[in-house]
Amino acid sequence: MATKKNKVKKKATKKKAPAKKKVAKKKVAKKKVAKKK
Secondary structure, eight states: OHHHHHHHHHHHHHTHHHHHHHHHHHHHHHHHHHHHO
16 A cells, blocks of 8 residues: 555656646636536
């Protein structure tokens, strides 16, 4: 398990910037949906 977690962490650090942007877009989308309701 530890080795797998380390590999995931390494992948996460490489893709941190784009991943954060995706999360931000999702949050914005959720806000838009909330406004529609």
